[in-house]
Amino acid sequence: METLIKVERLVKYFPVKKLFWTVGNVHAVDGVSFEIFKGETFGLVGESGCGKTTLGRLILRLIEPTSGSVYFDGKDVFKLKGKELMRFRRQAQIVFQDPFSSLDPRMMIFDIIYEPVKVHKINIEDPEAYVVSLLERVGLKREHLYRYPHEFSGGQRQRIVIARALALNPIFMVLDEPTSALDVSVQAQILNMLKDLQKDLGLTYLFISHDLSVVRYMSHRMAIMYLGKIVEIADSEEIFEKPLHPYTQMLFSAIPVPDPELAKRKLEERLIPKGEVPSPINPPPGCRFHPRCPYATDRCRSEEPPLAEVAAGYRVACWLYAKG
Amino acid sequence: MLRAIKERYKRWRFRNAAKIEEYKLMFYAFRRSPLSVAGSVMVGVFIILGVFGPWILSGIQGTIMFLHSHGLVHAVPSFNAFDWSSEVLEPPSWRHWFGTDDYGRDIFARSMLGIQVSLIYSLVVLVAGIPIGIVLGLIAGYYGGAVDEIISRITDMFLAFPALVLAMAISASLGAGLKSAMIALIAVWWPGYVRLIRGQVLSVKENLYVEAARAVGMGDLSIIIKHILPNVISPLIIYATLDVAGVVLTGANLSFLGLGAQPPTPELGRIVFDGLDYLPEKWWYSLIPGFILFLFALGFNLLGDGLRDVLDPRFRRRLEFEMRGERGE
Amino acid sequence: MSEEILRIEGLRVYFYTYAGVVKAIEGVDLSIRRGECFGLVGETGCGKSVTMRAVVRLIPPPGRIVSGKIYFEGVNVLELPESEIRKIRGRKIGFIVQEPMSALDPLYRVGYQAGEPLLVHKLIRDKKEMWRRVISLFKTVSIPEPAKRVRNYPHELSGGMKQRVVIATALSCNPDLIIADEPTTNVDVTIQAQILDLLRDLRNKYGTTLILVTHNLGIVAEMCDRVAVMYAGQIVELAKVHDIFKEPLHPYTKGLLEAVPVITKSREVRLKPIPGTIPNLINPPSGCRFHPRCAHAKAICMKERPPLTEVKPDHFAACWLYTKR
Numbered sequence: 001m002e003t004l005i006k007v008e009r010l011v012k013y014f015p016v017k018k019l020f021w022t023v024g025n026v027h028a029v030d031g032v033s034f035e036i037f038k039g040e041t042f043g044l045v046g047e048s049g050c051g052k053t054t055l056g057r058l059i060l061r062l063i064e065p066t067s068g069s070v071y072f073d074g075k076d077v078f079k080l081k082g083k084e085l086m087r088f089r090r091q092a093q094i095v096f097q098d099p100f101s102s103l104d105p106r107m108m109i110f111d112i113i114y115e116p117v118k119v120h121k122i123n124i125e126d127p128e129a130y131v132v133s134l135l136e137r138v139g140l141k142r143e144h145l146y147r148y149p150h151e152f153s154g155g156q157r158q159r160i161v162i163a164r165a166l167a168l169n170p171i172f173m174v175l176d177e178p179t180s181a182l183d184v185s186v187q188a189q190i191l192n193m194l195k196d197l198q199k200d201l202g203l204t205y206l207f208i209s210h211d212l213s214v215v216r217y218m219s220h221r222m223a224i225m226y227l228g229k230i231v232e233i234a235d236s237e238e239i240f241e242k243p244l245h246p247y248t249q250m251l252f253s254a255i256p257v258p259d260p261e262l263a264k265r266k267l268e269e270r271l272i273p274k275g276e277v278p279s280p281i282n283p284p285p286g287c288r289f290h291p292r293c294p295y296a297t298d299r300c301r302s303e304e305p306p307l308a309e310v311a312a313g314y315r316v317a318c319w320l321y322a323k324g
Numbered sequence: 325m326l327r328a329i330k331e332r333y334k335r336w337r338f339r340n341a342a343k344i345e346e347y348k349l350m351f352y353a354f355r356r357s358p359l360s361v362a363g364s365v366m367v368g369v370f371i372i373l374g375v376f377g378p379w380i381l382s383g384i385q386g387t388i389m390f391l392h393s394h395g396l397v398h399a400v401p402s403f404n405a406f407d408w409s410s411e412v413l414e415p416p417s418w419r420h421w422f423g424t425d426d427y428g429r430d431i432f433a434r435s436m437l438g439i440q441v442s443l444i445y446s447l448v449v450l451v452a453g454i455p456i457g458i459v460l461g462l463i464a465g466y467y468g469g470a471v472d473e474i475i476s477r478i479t480d481m482f483l484a485f486p487a488l489v490l491a492m493a494i495s496a497s498l499g500a501g502l503k504s505a506m507i508a509l510i511a512v513w514w515p516g517y518v519r520l521i522r523g524q525v526l527s528v529k530e531n532l533y534v535e536a537a538r539a540v541g542m543g544d545l546s547i548i549i550k551h552i553l554p555n556v557i558s559p560l561i562i563y564a565t566l567d568v569a570g571v572v573l574t575g576a577n578l579s580f581l582g583l584g585a586q587p588p589t590p591e592l593g594r595i596v597f598d599g600l601d602y603l604p605e606k607w608w609y610s611l612i613p614g615f616i617l618f619l620f621a622l623g624f625n626l627l628g629d630g631l632r633d634v635l636d637p638r639f640r641r642r643l644e645f646e647m648r649g650e651r652g653e
Numbered sequence: 654m655s656e657e658i659l660r661i662e663g664l665r666v667y668f669y670t671y672a673g674v675v676k677a678i679e680g681v682d683l684s685i686r687r688g689e690c691f692g693l694v695g696e697t698g699c700g701k702s703v704t705m706r707a708v709v710r711l712i713p714p715p716g717r718i719v720s721g722k723i724y725f726e727g728v729n730v731l732e733l734p735e736s737e738i739r740k741i742r743g744r745k746i747g748f749i750v751q752e753p754m755s756a757l758d759p760l761y762r763v764g765y766q767a768g769e770p771l772l773v774h775k776l777i778r779d780k781k782e783m784w785r786r787v788i789s790l791f792k793t794v795s796i797p798e799p800a801k802r803v804r805n806y807p808h809e810l811s812g813g814m815k816q817r818v819v820i821a822t823a824l825s826c827n828p829d830l831i832i833a834d835e836p837t838t839n840v841d842v843t844i845q846a847q848i849l850d851l852l853r854d855l856r857n858k859y860g861t862t863l864i865l866v867t868h869n870l871g872i873v874a875e876m877c878d879r880v881a882v883m884y885a886g887q888i889v890e891l892a893k894v895h896d897i898f899k900e901p902l903h904p905y906t907k908g909l910l911e912a913v914p915v916i917t918k919s920r921e922v923r924l925k926p927i928p929g930t931i932p933n934l935i936n937p938p939s940g941c942r943f944h945p946r947c948a949h950a951k952a953i954c955m956k957e958r959p960p961l962t963e964v965k966p967d968h969f970a971a972c973w974l975y976t977k978r
Contacts, residue, residue: 047841048812060539089541101531106554108342115550116540147342150641153930161536168540183696184868188912188926195923210842217914217924240916254846256871257917258910260894263875272846275797276811 001037004172004204005059008033010068012054016281024281028054030228031068033307038171041198041205043219043236045212045251049280050225052208056174059206060094072172090120093165097177099157103149109135110145113164120168134163138193155186159193166197174206179214191218212255216240221313224248227280227288230307234314244316246293247273287319295320346640353634360630366623374443377436405433406588413606423608425598434590435613441502441591442620445575446568449509454564456510457517462548462556464518465525475518482515487570488577495583502591505584509571520563524556558635565628569621576617592617657724658830658862659685659708664721666703666712673935677703677716679886679942682961687829690856690863692877692894694870694909698931700886701866702751705832709742726829743770747823749833753815753840757807764803767791767821774826790821795851813844820851827859834866849876870913874898882906885932885942888961892968902970904947941973949974 010032013025029051036042044052057063059070061077070077072088080088096102103112113131117124124130132142138159149157158178165173175194179187191214197203209215215222216236223233224245232245243249250273257263273292278284287305290296299319307317316322337344354360373380381403391397399418402409409428416423422431464475482490491508498504528534529552537547576593578584585591587598592613599609633639666678678700685691693701706712708723710730723730725746730738742748750756757766767790768783777783784803791799794817807815816836823831833852837845849872856863865876873880873894880897882890882905890903901907911925929946932938938945944954953973961971970976 047843062535062539086541089539094536094539096532096536098532102533102536104531104533104551104555110339115537119540119542119546146339148346151342155930164536183931184909185696185912185927186930188914188924191914192924192926212842213914213916216916217920237920251842252916254842255916256845256849256869256875258870258874258898258913258915259917260874260898262917263871267875270846270850272850273843276813276844277841 001040003035004038004073005036005206006071007035007055007059008069008071010055010058010070011066012051012058012063013066027228027280027283029058029065030283032225032228032230034223034230034233036172036204036206037221038204039198039202040220041207041218043215043222044206044208044225045210045215045222046225047210047251047277049227049277051228051280052225053176055225056094056176056206056208060092060174061088062094086120090116090168091170092172092174093168093170094174094176095158095161095165095178097180099154099161099181102161103157105149108146108148109160112149112160113167116164116167122168131163131167134166135160137166137197138163139189153186154182155190158182158190162190162194162197166201169201170203172204172206174208176208177210178207180209180211187214194218212251224251227278227283229288229317230315231289231317232315233307234311238314244310244314244321245289245318246271246295246320247289287317349640350634353640354630357630357633359626360633363623363626363628363630366619367627370439370620370623371443373436374440377440381433381436401432402430403433404428404430405437405590413602413609415606416608416612422612423606425595425609426602431595431609431612434595435592435616438590438592438595438613439616439620441585441589442572442575442617445506445509446571448506449513449571449575450564450567453510453514454517454560456514458521458553458560460514461518461521462525462552465522466529466544466548466552472522476522479515479518482511483519485512487512487574491574491578492581492583495578500583500586502585502589505575505578508578509575512574513567513571516567517560517563520559521556524559525552528552528555562628562632562635565624565631569624569628573617573621592620656687657684658687658726659683659864660722660724661704661708662722662724664704664707664723665719666700666707666716667719669715669717675934676937677886677934678707679937680958681721681883681886681888683881683888683891685830685862685864687862688860689878690865690876692873692880693864693866693883694868694873694880695883696868696909696931698885698934699883701883702834704883705748705834705864705866708832709746709748710738711742711748740774743823743828744774744776744826745828745830747826747828747831749819749823749831749836751835751838753812753819756819757815759807762804762806763810763815763818764788764791764805766807767803767818767825770822770825776826786825787821790825791817793824793855794818794821795847796821812840813847816840816844816848817851820848824855828861830862830864832864832866835868836865837869837872838867845872852876870898870909882909885937886934887942887958888969888971889943890970891961892965896965896968900965900968902964902968902975903943903972904949904974905943908946941971 010029012029014028015022016024016026032055044055046052058065065078072092075084077088110131113134114127131145135141135144140156140159152160179190182190195218198205207215207218219236221234222236222239223230224247225231226247232239232243232248239248243252250271253266253270254272257266271294275292278291284291286302287300290300293300297319305317305319305322307315308322309315310321385401385403388397389400392400401419401421406429411420411424412428413426414420414424420430420432422435425431460475464472491512494508494511495504498507534547534551537551575584579591579593580597582597585594595613596610599606602609661681661683664678664681668675668677681704693704695701703712707718708725708730712718718731721731725741730741757763764784764787768787771777771783771786777786787803788799791802796802796814796817810818837848840848852863853876855861865872867873877894879893881888882903884905890897890901890906897906898910901910908927912927914924927946932942932945940956941954941959944950947954951973959971959973959976961969962976964970964975
């Protein structure tokens with residue numbers, strides 16, 4: 001499969017300042033490397049503070065990294081300038097979580113969706129018809145063109161956000177918790193729509209979410225993040241069938257399933273991690289998960305396990321599996 | 325041909341329906357408060373008087389002279405604003421509606437012209453001061469960091485002084501006169517806007533549509549002008565309206581202290597100052613122009629308050645239902 | 654057959670807003686048994702939170718309880734004077750609110766806030782005893798280093814800790830009934846597991862009745878004995894947990910179960926969204942409120958609201974598919 005995005009040793013630290021002095025750093029993303037293939041949906045899962053949102057923004061160059069690189073279609077994203085940068089911005093788009101602050105309340109829907117086209121100075125014969133076609137693609141109607149955002153529900157607004165993202169004919173989209181703020185029935189509509197769009201337009205997605213069931217439904221491959229590092233990365237089905245990393249196992253066992261018998265069985269086997277998530281300002285030495293891991297050994301406490309390949313396309317960062 | 329025009333009109337209607345609804349809502353909101361309407365009427369009157377002052381005066385004079393020549397009116401009022409006459413310190417009468425001052429000048433005419441001066445004061449100060457405040461506020465709020473620190477500290481320095489004291493100091497050092505008073509007022513007024521705009525920018529900046537604009541490839545300048553500025557402007561309009569009263573009163577204070585408008589320029593504050601010596605017997609000299617100043621400030625204040633409600637989108641949303649109810653939808 | 658601890662009969666709650674009258678709760682009947690864990694499920698706006706707030710009479714204006722009876726331990730709470738209700742709130746009914754971030758006052762230490770109900774209901778003699786009790790409370794809710802934590806301020810604690818403090822507050826007076834309103838919505842999955850575990854533990858130890866309000870069907874499957882599904886202010890289905898998931902009757906319940914991505918289902922099975930949107934409760938649909946979105950809607954569904962009838966033993970549904978006219 002062709003690689004569209006290659007992330008290499010990406011690092012992002014946010015300085016913690018007391019007055020003018022930097023007293024520490026938030027290790028938001030701490031050395032992440034992986035690939036996203038063309039046409040797939042790559043899921044990125046983790047709990048709050050794991051760095052997945054920061055990673056999404058880094059890939060789109062909405063923030064500058066502390067070190068490391070991201071290659072989009074072979075080109076280094078952080079070195080792009082001028083026309084090349086604009087081209088990247090046309091090809092890579094993002095959909096945010098909050099549908100309520102994603103739309104400028106003072107602009108009409110037509111202007112919101114058409115704005116990217118104007119920014120890139122693309123010549124379109126009939127702007128109105130073009131925007132209407134985008135609206136129809138996301139399930140809205142022509143009469144919604146000249147209305148204001150406040151007249152729409154959360155689900156509709158998210159559709160508008162997606163329509164806007166499609167305006168420049170992108171090939172890659174970062175979906176940052178696109179349905180977390182929506183109701184269950186609306187969520188299903190949007191997720192199906194995203195799947196259809198991927199098929200029709202050949203899009204590649206980076207799907208970021210904390211909801212494992214949603215990520216599993218949407219992604220072909222996925223990565224689990226913990227405290228700024230990827231701990232497991234593989235084909236979604238394989239991970240769900242048999243998660244290897246202890247954190248992944250705990251994460252999965254913690255998800256409640258809407259099936260009473262299954263739930264009972266899960267409860268018996270449930271592994272609940274001890275304690276709280278440590279602060280990303282002072283991550284634990286060695287393997288970051290060791291304070292909460294039931295299998296922690298001395299090696300885990302002192303040496304950090306590398307993200308190593310244990311099977312074809314399957315990588316885990318854990319001393320239980322690393323060879324050597 | 326006619327059909328083409330009708331087509332274009334229909335399309336225009338379709339495209340702007342939502343905007344028209346919003347404006348209708350704003351008018352409805354405004355209409356609801358009698359004080360706001362009163363305020364806007366007063367402001368309207370003052371603006372007309374200010375812009376067309378001299379013509380109105382001669383118009384009134386012409387009309388009355390016309391009526392007089394037909395014997396309908398027994399005497400003609402005299403509107404001598406600048407010529408000294410022998411009718412010194414006369415109380416209000418048909419000949420001099422607001423009485424005369426110590427040089428025999430008609431106070432009514434001088435007051436009308438004084439309104440013009442007050443309007444010019446406020447316009448100049450706000451037109452010069454507000455843009456400075458907006459630009460600095462936008463830059464400070466959007467970029468943050470060192471730039472923000474520098475701008476904010478300078479702003480703080482200016483704001484540390486009470487407005488009148490600072491204005492006095494500046495205009496005194498520049499020499500008394502209308503021009504130096506205006507410069508002083510501009511210097512006193514721009515910092516408030518920097519604070520206001522900067523605060524608004526800080527909160528608007530956090531909205532995701534700003535980040536979305538960046539993701540699309542918009543440069544900082546475009547984002548500031550197209551996304552941030554329209555969303556921070558509404559408090560500014562209210563603030564500016566209320567400020568008109570403030571500027572005028574401070575300018576009047578300056579004249580009152582002898583630092584603003586110099587004789588023979590009629591400025592309401594100056595007239596009040598000049599009339600102080602003659603209180604309380606010759607009360608019309610100070611009190612009537614003072615009252616007009618009061619009405620001027622009051623009108624703008626009421627208008628500003630009314631606008632504050634109208635421009636608040638949440639308030640408009642509530643009214644949407646009331647308005648629709650009244651229309652029977 | 655254990656006794657009834659709470660019974661709601663014909664509850665109607667309307668909100669008189671500027672936009673019109675929102676008929677938030679339109680005729681709800683519920684019976685909760687002592688010692689059970691009862692789930693109240695529905696999407697946003699279905700009225701589940703409002704129903705529970707009606708039980709403790711904490712409906713904010715412009716809302717009003719228009720009609721109905723709520724019997725708590727045999728007494729109709731809607732007819733009690735405010736002073737009597739206050740004796741019940743916190744003492745006999747503990748309420749766990751949704752947002753731990755805003756439920757705790759930033760100015761007071763968490764130990765004080767958890768112990769405040771004890772002071773208010775005069776269950777202890779003095780502050781010293783309160784602090785002692787609170788330390789043991791914190792131990793019960795598995796807060797590590799309780800003696801230290803009781804002196805912390807809310808901002809010094811993580812989200813999971815804060816939620817535990819809120820639970821401790823609800824537990825402080827050993828209430829007979831705990832109402833948990835979306836207790837784990839804004840919390841990470843692993844912390845959620847810990848909190849649900851805690852609630853289960855407490856129930857096993859003290860036999861407290863628990864009403865769990867949530868939109869997450871997984872939590873319901875894990876925790877509850879019986880479940881009621883709400884839609885647009887009405888109960889559409891009520892049954893034992895096993896029956897609701899294995900043999901859902903009401904089209905809405907079925908729709909919900911098919912619209913939620915489930916880990917155990919194959920990835921290829923497409924989610925079936927429920928067409929349409931949640932109705933506007935100022936002008937709710939006539940008859941059965943779900944009919945505009947229902948694939949099986951018949952003529953009668955638009956005219957008359959179906960009553961909640963027992964279709965199978967202990968399995969109720971409000972749908973014309975099952976009730977004879």
